[in-house]
Amino acid sequence: MTGTLWIGTRKGLFALRPRGARAWRLAGPQFLGHIIHHVVQDPRDPRLLLIAAKTGHLGPTVFRSGDRGRSWREAREPPAFRKAAAGEEARAVQRVFWLSPGHHAAPGTWYAGSSPAGLFHSADEGETWQPVAGFNEHPMRPKWAALGTPDGEFLHSILVDPRDPAHLYIAISIGGVFESSDAGLSWTPLNEGCAADFMPDPSVPFGHDPHCVVQHPLMPDRLYQQNHCGIYRLDRPARRWQRIGSAMPKKIGDIGFPIVLHPVDPDTAWVVPMDGQTVWPRTSIAGRPAVYVTRNGGASWHRMDRGLPRAQAWFTVLRQAMCTDARGRPGVYFGTTGGEVWAGSNGGRSWRCIARQLPEIYSVSHAL
Amino acid sequence: MGCTVRIASPLRSYTAGAAALAAHGRTLAEVLAHLERHCPGIRFRMIDEQDRIRPHIRLFVNASEARELTVPVHNGDTVHIICALSGG
Numbered sequence: 060m061t062g063t064l065w066i067g068t069r070k071g072l073f074a075l076r077p078r079g080a081r082a083w084r085l086a087g088p089q090f091l092g093h094i095i096h097h098v099v100q101d102p103r104d105p106r107l108l109l110i111a112a113k114t115g116h117l118g119p120t121v122f123r124s125g126d127r128g129r130s131w132r133e134a135r136e137p138p139a140f141r142k143a144a145a146g147e148e149a150r151a152v153q154r155v156f157w158l159s160p161g162h163h164a165a166p167g168t169w170y171a172g173s174s175p176a177g178l179f180h181s182a183d184e185g186e187t188w189q190p191v192a193g194f195n196e197h198p199m200r201p202k203w204a205a206l207g208t209p210d211g212e213f214l215h216s217i218l219v220d221p222r223d224p225a226h227l228y229i230a231i232s233i234g235g236v237f238e239s240s241d242a243g244l245s246w247t248p249l250n251e252g253c254a255a256d257f258m259p260d261p262s263v264p265f266g267h268d269p270h271c272v273v274q275h276p277l278m279p280d281r282l283y284q285q286n287h288c289g290i291y292r293l294d295r296p297a298r299r300w301q302r303i304g305s306a307m308p309k310k311i312g313d314i315g316f317p318i319v320l321h322p323v324d325p326d327t328a329w330v331v332p333m334d335g336q337t338v339w340p341r342t343s344i345a346g347r348p349a350v351y352v353t354r355n356g357g358a359s360w361h362r363m364d365r366g367l368p369r370a371q372a373w374f375t376v377l378r379q380a381m382c383t384d385a386r387g388r389p390g391v392y393f394g395t396t397g398g399e400v401w402a403g404s405n406g407g408r409s410w411r412c413i414a415r416q417l418p419e420i421y422s423v424s425h426a427l
Numbered sequence: 428m429g430c431t432v433r434i435a436s437p438l439r440s441y442t443a444g445a446a447a448l449a450a451h452g453r454t455l456a457e458v459l460a461h462l463e464r465h466c467p468g469i470r471f472r473m474i475d476e477q478d479r480i481r482p483h484i485r486l487f488v489n490a491s492e493a494r495e496l497t498v499p500v501h502n503g504d505t506v507h508i509i510c511a512l513s514g515g
Contacts, residue, residue: 092437114437115483115512115514116435116437116481116483116484116510116511116512117437117438117472117473117481117483117484117510118471118472118473118474118475118481120468120471120472133468135467135468137471139471139475139476140476140477141476142476142477142478143477149477149479150477151475151476151477151479152475152476
């Protein structure tokens with residue numbers, strides 16, 4: 060691998076860089092004590108990095124680096140809802156949870172997702188942020204995000220169609236997937252076919268729990284979703300998700316948080332199944348962690364656990380904590396709630412731990 | 428009105444490390460606005476966009492906790508910014 064793996068944790072920001080063919084050097088922490096939910100490089104200007112941060116005491120914010128993470132400055136106006144009028148619901152951003160670069164033809168533009176569910180836009184490389192009123196003030200928004208957990212619902216997986224900057228997808232956990240064709244002015248639910256078996260009426264049009272939604276950059280009509288209730292694929296313009304997780308082994312199931320895609324092969328995706336039975340332990344199944352890969356768009360899945368612990372390993376991989384690098388035969392990387400980073404060479408065929416004893420890992424991302 | 432603002436350690440990245448600053452204002456809101464002008468970004472980490480004090484922040488004027496930003500501040504008062512967090 061070349062470049063840097065940025066590791067966002069509950070207690071700060073770390074960087075892993077290759078040193079020779081098999082060794083890695085861990086640098087950091089930066090922002091020691093800060094909660095780092097997401098670390099994202101700007102593909103239009105690789106010098107620029109944004110991180111979504113807060114601390115236990117202090118409110119949420121965004122930090123920006125223009126020199127590949129060597130120095131950082133705080134956003135002048137972090138994401139915030141508009142001031143509520145008398146009698147209105149007075150929402151406040153509790154955490155900036157997700158960051159997505161805008162369209163490649165609109166340099167400097169970014170989107171951010173928050174908890175409680177809010178969508179924000181920046182036109183100046185993350186220096187100032189404005190609420191996207193088309194979503195935040197949508198008359199249906201209180202119903203779309205009605206089933207928030209006590210920690211608040213999260214807006215994540217902000218996807219910008221590489222062919223059309225006005226075509227957007229977002230996901231709310233819990234709330235569902237939503238689509239806009241007019242740069243965020245209006246939104247419609249896009250959840251048909253997804254299970255919501257925790258709801259009194261499982262056939263609801265929204266109220267689903269997408270954990271992670273991804274769009275293939277070379278085939279933007281191909282969407283994959285790791286949901287609270289299964290793994291799905293959607294090939295637009297169809298509107299009905301297909302449960303490709305049905306092809307997973309029954310004893311493993313198709314519950315998890317992340318799903319990541321091969322950079323150049325839209326049929327290849329990786330997931331990390333977790334235990335979603337009974338009281339939802341959300342750990343590796345039976346204490347034997349494994350990554351599963353499909354190479355045919357979800358028709359079949361293959362277990363990839365060579366090098367991973369064989370027993371008594373009870374970690375969780377959160378939704379931002381898995382990525383690939385940019386190669387044709389990519390490396391796959393994930394971070395665990397137990398503070399380990401694992402590297403899977405040659406598409407995850409064999410794994411080795413490249414960092415351990417870090418704080419709980421929230422985000423793993425590759426930067427050139 | 429001149430007062431002293433005592434800054435909790437999590438906020439001192441905004442004050443160049445200073446544990447106390449002189450500020451002016453007739454109310455807590457005005458004192459925090461003064462602080463924001465000299466230490467940009469500090470207010471939003473303590474006060475949300477609805478002008479509510481964040482859950483893990485406590486503000487005192489002298490020995491009395493202030494729950495609203497309309498609380499008056501008098502010449503010579505000390506405003507204490509306290510960070511309250513539990514757990515590991």
